[in-house]
Amino acid sequence: MTATDTRLEIEVWSDVLCPWCYIGDARLEQAIAASPQADRIDVKIRTFQLDPDFPAEPTPVVDYLSAKKGLPVEQAEQMEGQVAELARAEGLAYVPNHPVQNTLDMLRLVHLGNEHGAGWQYMTAMQAALFSGDPAAFAADTLVRLGTELGIPETEIRDVLASDRYADAVRAEHDEAIALGARGVPFTVLGRRLGIPGAVPTEAYGQAIAQAWESVDA
Amino acid sequence: MPEPVEPLRFVAADDAAVCDPVTGVCAVPDAESEVRDDDGARGEGAASAH
Numbered sequence: 001m002t003a004t005d006t007r008l009e010i011e012v013w014s015d016v017l018c019p020w021c022y023i024g025d026a027r028l029e030q031a032i033a034a035s036p037q038a039d040r041i042d043v044k045i046r047t048f049q050l051d052p053d054f055p056a057e058p059t060p061v062v063d064y065l066s067a068k069k070g071l072p073v074e075q076a077e078q079m080e081g082q083v084a085e086l087a088r089a090e091g092l093a094y095v096p097n098h099p100v101q102n103t104l105d106m107l108r109l110v111h112l113g114n115e116h117g118a119g120w121q122y123m124t125a126m127q128a129a130l131f132s133g134d135p136a137a138f139a140a141d142t143l144v145r146l147g148t149e150l151g152i153p154e155t156e157i158r159d160v161l162a163s164d165r166y167a168d169a170v171r172a173e174h175d176e177a178i179a180l181g182a183r184g185v186p187f188t189v190l191g192r193r194l195g196i197p198g199a200v201p202t203e204a205y206g207q208a209i210a211q212a213w214e215s216v217d218a
Numbered sequence: 219m220p221e222p223v224e225p226l227r228f229v230a231a232d233d234a235a236v237c238d239p240v241t242g243v244c245a246v247p248d249a250e251s252e253v254r255d256d257d258g259a260r261g262e263g264a265a266s267a268h
Contacts, residue, residue: 018237020244050239069242082246180226184236195226198234208229 006216007040008209013048013177013187014123016103016110017061019083019094022127024186024199025120026090031205037213045120046173047107048185058099058138087131095133108166109143109157118150125150191216 012028014021032041055064065076080096087094106126113122125146129137136142140161147157160166177187181195188196188205190212196205233247 015237018244020235020237024235048239050237051242065242071243079244079246083244086246181228184238186236189226193224193227195228196234197228198236200234204229211229 007042008037008191008212008216009042009044010191010209010212011044011046011189012120013046013173013182013185013189015048015050015185016106016123016126016130017054017100018050018185019087019131020199021186022092022094022124022131023083023087023090024188025124025127026092027199027202028188028205030202031209034202034206035209037209041209043120045110045114045123046177047110047170048174048177048182048187049103049107049170050185052102052104054100054102056102058101058135060097061100062097064100093128093132095131098131098133099135099137101138104167104170105161106138106143107170108160108164109147111166111169112156112160113147113150113152116150116152118147118152121150122147122152 010028010032012025014025028043032038032043035041062073062076062080065071066073077096084094084096110119110123113119126137126143129142129146134142140158143161144154144157148154180189182197184198186199190208193215194208194212196208235244235247237244
């Protein structure tokens with residue numbers, strides 16, 4: 001294999017409602033675009049369900065944090081405001097106090113997306129809908145629309161939603177991330193050698209990519 | 219799914235922002251990061267969100 005055949009796979013474990021995954025993914029995309037080896041980098045989304053006990057119905061995140069996690073409302077609102085500022089700095093829409101809901105169905109669909117080569121795009125489309133405050137972000141019709149816009153057949157999306165397909169895959173990827181050392185998300189692994197446990201600035205993603213290439217070329 | 223061939227080496231930043239599945243909280247870092255090599259999983263911040 002020649003040097004120009006060498007590729008670097010970057011895997012990112014993520015949950016749809018994780019704001020740092022949303023922000024981190026955007027920064028990682030910028031870092032990859034700026035890399036001299038951008039055309040030899042493959043990005044693969046992996047799933048990590050943060051909280052299987054999230055409510056089945058959409059709930060404002062501040063209410064969720066206050067009622068379920070015991071966070072004072074004022075603190076939750078302040079944090080939402082801070083995250084919104086950071087998201088907007090990356091050019092991302094972010095409506096504070098957006099709804100949250102159980103994400104298992106979304107993560108199962110990301111696995112379907114991966115089978116069609118569009119898992120990363122499906123995840124980021126779901127995140128954009130959620131964090132931009134779309135009240136129907138979790139609705140089946142929204143998930144169908146986002147998926148079909150990426151070329152995923154509607155019948156396959158609805159089949160997944162009507163079944164428990166990929167539930168085992170979601171659990172398996174969660175367990176794999178833990179085995180690799182993840183303690184939360186985003187969790188980024190470069191070439192199965194370097195790990196980044198969390199969202200970091202674009203420059204830091206760039207440095208990690210350069211470091212991973214040094215290992216690949218060594 | 220590829221299997222890890224060796225333990226990961228973590229390139230960590232002190233202010234890496236992470237959502238913690240145990241607490242349900244997403245940390246908000248409050249300083250610019252300095253990337254360095256690390257031998258363990260990190261990613262904590264100063265405050266919290268989700």
